[in-house]
Amino acid sequence: MREIRVEDISNEVAKLCIDANYNLGDDIIKEYKRGYEREDNPVAKEVLKILLENAKIAKRDEVPICQDTGIAVVFLELGQDVRVVGGDLYKAINKGVREGYERGYLRKSVVKDPLIDRKNTEDNTPAIIHTEIVPGDKLKINVAPKGFGSENMSQLKMMRPTDGVGGLKEFVLKVVKEAGPNPCPPIVVGVGIGGTVEKAALLAKKSLLRPIGVHNNDDKFKELEEKLLEEVNALDIGPQGLGGITTALAVNIETFPTHIAGLPVVVNINCHVARHKEIVL
């Protein structure tokens, strides 16, 4: 068994929280530039130019790209030959989030009781932690701070098994249309298909971790991703909803087997500040 110390996990999580919030991925920046070149709409061009400038300032000044530094969604892939030593794994993750959000001057956006008191926990914990046990002796940690302007625009639909590709496309386009300017387009559209209610939601969320340009392994779904992206970008929502052809940077589909009676679909939207940073320990 390979040992990994909880202190190391906390330290890495703290660094990932800060890195994800200050430094936008190169894949996203490349897409802003591509959008800027492709847009004829002057407002769309101007918005994308501002987003590029903003990303540059955030990186240079080491400040958050967006003030909504998110709830920290943490994906773990824990090798089954790893032994976590020195404490509790989830406490270590939350300690890392607490330290990262404090040290990085990131906004604390988590309330403890979601319904009645809604009192801020003041340290952005707890994180939302998803753990997968995998073969091997490594621990992969992916921190994806998730803003709620886009999270709020996500939707679930328990479709009929016979709704097929047409029904799926109709639903995805409806969600993007209804979201309109609200989730800060250009967006990344995560689509989870199959499984159960919670499985579909997790698939959709997890699909948002993909770098732009990486498609579903299955050619059928890769094609569907490309087709949906084209149709989403034909909706003329555009950057910030002010018109244009850059409504989404990607449509990412993840699937899982499901029940004969069902076809769960979750569309989870990410804003243009599509943040995720990972490390393998």
Next chain:
Amino acid sequence: MGEIRVTTPLSTEEVRELRAGDRILLSGIIYTGRDAAHKRMIEALDKGEELPFKLEGQGIYYVGPCPAKPGQVIGSAGPTTSYRMDPFAPRLLKEGLKIMIGKGARNQEVIDTMKEEGAVYLAAIGGAAALIAKSIKEAEVIAYKDLGTEAVRKLKVDNLPLICVIDSKGNNLYNREAV
């Protein structure tokens, strides 16, 4: 598309000159307020209490900023999604609020009240929070300190870059077929 320099406070006449599609550089004093602060302001009005600031001619920016780093006036400070303030906005507009700054769609009741009272809805670029913070020259919490990032702040802004999305005639840049 004109670029118009606007300084707060605004009279109804000044507001009526702004058009959907105008690019605006806003200077002067504005106040921050989002969900929790709006709820408290409406509760205060219901009880006949004073609001943290006089609404007449003023603007509210829907923002919950990041903490300021040493040497900063304010942390990153982009707009939050405005529809969540829709249940509260008409009441504030009737009390004299002239400018709402946020991002995203508004409901018909808000737009109708804007038309009646003469108010504008200006969009800041969502997610451009590091850049926007550079236009904020002073920031001071003036009420509801316990709300942390959601407290009401008085901001002094200098050429804050905005786009007039919904004007006082109800023209709506998000609804482009109708403009």
